[in-house]
Amino acid sequence: MKLYTYFRSSAAFRIRIALNLKGLAYEPAFVHLAKGEHRAPAYGTVNPQALLPTLDDGGELLTQSLAIIEYLDETRPAVPLLPKDALGRARVRSLSMLIACEIHPVNNLRVLQHLKRVLGQNEEQVNAWYRHWIADGLAKFEADLGKAKAPGKFCHGDAPTLADCCLVPQIFNAQRYQCDTAAYPATMRVFAECMKLDAFDRAQPSRQPDAE
């Protein structure tokens, strides 16, 4: 398998974790997001959405990180990343989407660039935007974790799931932007638990060959 990735892409980070958790080897292909390499025509033939990541599984090109992880879970079911019961799966997907649909998109690189270039926001204002949506989203995440019927070590139960693959990159972003995470103790406990695992540790941005 070949993974089109960028060290700082949160969505690629999710896939790196999932592949590591499942013990699946992959060859990385680096696409420099900050330099706009994802918008180059050559990459458009790989991913018509012009986004990272893309997973090339024997010539089949898979896009959108959560769709890729669901695909991996269906085709490589050893070390499952979704629970067996429909309610558990719904909960894991909901926590994942709280990050992937509510927090991450609003702080995406292209949104930050638009704030700067089109709306004329300065760095401090862009950072305030970033922290506002992290705080808004993590408060919701913390509230949701607090409603768990059977709280475990991870987001759902005592093994990592898709939700943990989403949470960890989001917390890395929060820390990079010096967001205060003291108000989210349950969330940060799960984050700390994840980071004890080699699969999460090895996937982090600074450990990637293309890290700057």
Added chain:
Amino acid sequence: MKLYTYFRSSAAFRIRIALNLKGLAYEPAFVHLAKGEHRAPAYGTVNPQALLPTLDDGGELLTQSLAIIEYLDETRPAVPLLPKDALGRARVRSLSMLIACEIHPVNNLRVLQHLKRVLGQNEEQVNAWYRHWIADGLAKFEADLGKAKAPGKFCHGDAPTLADCCLVPQIFNAQRYQCDTAAYPATMRVFAECMKLDAFDRAQPSRQPDAE
């Protein structure tokens, strides 16, 4: 089943379509997003994420629209909304998430309100923001549809899927903000095909009891 809904919520609109396609009856519970009723403590006990929609299935509270539709598809598999093959499912999920993770969140009500209240953007500037992200996202969607190995009447094949449940509300938003959709002919052909079906038509904002 009880659906917590608001006529203009795109995410609730997705669920209304899915329930109609599956022929599942539901009782609506109206939560007025524009008045902020989703942030009231009473609703917080229903949905700790304080977002719409929530589906109450015999006391089990399901959140996040895509997670809810996956749950409905697993528990009520008649009239499937995801293909049977893993690659097909990955493609449908990817198209769905292109809308749910890339387009919709950036134009969410709370983001528009933040642009107005905190960044001091006027109505014209907010509308420009809205149209910018619609154009950016629908161009990607059109490019992706164009890469279909087996193009059909709908987003994927000849029956509606999760991707169509996501596309139609997004096009309603585009039209409401007078976005030019001429550059997306394949996308608009699918939209027109969907709107021929009663399940989509009945789910639209103006047909809801709480429509204003």
